[in-house]
Amino acid sequence: MPDDGGRMQRLYRPDAHTRIVSNPDFYDKDIVSIRDMTRGQIESILDLSAKMVPYANGEKVARPLAGKIVGNLFFEPSTRTRLSFESAAHRLGADVIDVSQVSETSISKGETLADTIRMVDAYCDVIVLRHPHEGAARLAAKFSENPVINAGDGAGSHPTQTLLDLFTIKRAKGRIDGLNIALVGDLKYGRTVHSLADALTTFGANLTFVAPESLQMPEDIVKDLEERGCNPVVTSDLGGVIGGADVLYVTRIQRERFPDPSEYRKVAGTYRIDNAILREASKDMIVMHPLPRIDEIAPEVDGTPHAKYFEQAFNGIPVRMALLMAILGGEL
Numbered sequence: 653m654p655d656d657g658g659r660m661q662r663l664y665r666p667d668a669h670t671r672i673v674s675n676p677d678f679y680d681k682d683i684v685s686i687r688d689m690t691r692g693q694i695e696s697i698l699d700l701s702a703k704m705v706p707y708a709n710g711e712k713v714a715r716p717l718a719g720k721i722v723g724n725l726f727f728e729p730s731t732r733t734r735l736s737f738e739s740a741a742h743r744l745g746a747d748v749i750d751v752s753q754v755s756e757t758s759i760s761k762g763e764t765l766a767d768t769i770r771m772v773d774a775y776c777d778v779i780v781l782r783h784p785h786e787g788a789a790r791l792a793a794k795f796s797e798n799p800v801i802n803a804g805d806g807a808g809s810h811p812t813q814t815l816l817d818l819f820t821i822k823r824a825k826g827r828i829d830g831l832n833i834a835l836v837g838d839l840k841y842g843r844t845v846h847s848l849a850d851a852l853t854t855f856g857a858n859l860t861f862v863a864p865e866s867l868q869m870p871e872d873i874v875k876d877l878e879e880r881g882c883n884p885v886v887t888s889d890l891g892g893v894i895g896g897a898d899v900l901y902v903t904r905i906q907r908e909r910f911p912d913p914s915e916y917r918k919v920a921g922t923y924r925i926d927n928a929i930l931r932e933a934s935k936d937m938i939v940m941h942p943l944p945r946i947d948e949i950a951p952e953v954d955g956t957p958h959a960k961y962f963e964q965a966f967n968g969i970p971v972r973m974a975l976l977m978a979i980l981g982g983e984l
């Protein structure tokens with residue numbers, strides 16, 4: 653939620669700032685990076701997300717955002733983020749316009765992202781953007797009068813995923829502070845773990861980074877976390893970590909971000925969570941994954957009490973409902 657310094661002059665809704673709304677911290681603000689939010693602001697979204705659960709699963713029905721339009725621009729593949737934003741909007745009574753491929757847009761004719769954003773901005777009340785390039789959401793926020801939500805920008809960040817990850821941990825464990833949380837897999841290219849490590853440091857969790865050396869957490873991120881008082885353990889030894897973990901957050905090795913396919917083949921399949929390795933885990937250790945998974949979690953784990961990843965994917969709906977409510981000023 654950066655300040656509005658770079659935002660263009662408001663053209664279409666000159667009275668947008670005069671409304672009285674329930675959450676001035678988020679109303680009409682961009683969500684570009686989890687670093688733009690304080691711990692208190694994150695907690696307020698997690699609290700609102702908990703209230704959204706009965707609306708997210710259809711037990712209760714309300715249309716506080718009737719008349720609003722969400723613009724879903726997904727210029728990189730997505731299942732969960734795109735559909736859960738769409739579901740969240742519908743559950744709240746908002747309409748959705750969407751693009752799921754560059755080839756469907758005039759970007760394929762050479763139009764810039766900036767011009768595309770200027771147009772779509774006029775067609776909706778909030779833009780949800782996934783883009784292959786790091787920094788794209790920040791750029792879009794600059795050119796959009798309406799708020800922009802970053803739905804993942806290249807290897808950059810994925811703040812709404814981080815919010816739903818925090819929500820999942822808090823619901824499963826009752827707290828985040830002091831938990832031992834191991835992030836496993838592709839920590840170099842995995843944007844979800846960059847944002848999550850940041851937020852978990854804000855919440856005082858103990859972090860362990862488990863990855864092959866070539867896919868470890870980037871040094872600048874580790875250094876930054878250390879400066880903020882977190883002293884993460886950096887290792888490639890998954891077996892040595894499982895017994896002490898409260899949360900195992902597993903990630904896919906991001907084949908599409910490797911410049912050289914032969915480098916991908918060297919590390920593909922390095923870690924696999926199965927029932928044999930989980931015998932080392934405490935009985936209430938939870939396994940999370942932002943999904944999609946390839947082969948890093950065996951299907952046999954799905955039926956165990958450890959598996960939280962499908963619940964985690966569902967949690968994308970109440971969390972994104974909470975964000976849309978807060979940003980668009982919905983009241984229940």
Ligand code: CP
Binds near residue numbers: 733
């Ligand atoms: N977790 C996540 O971002 O999934 P999608 O790529 O399917 O949206």
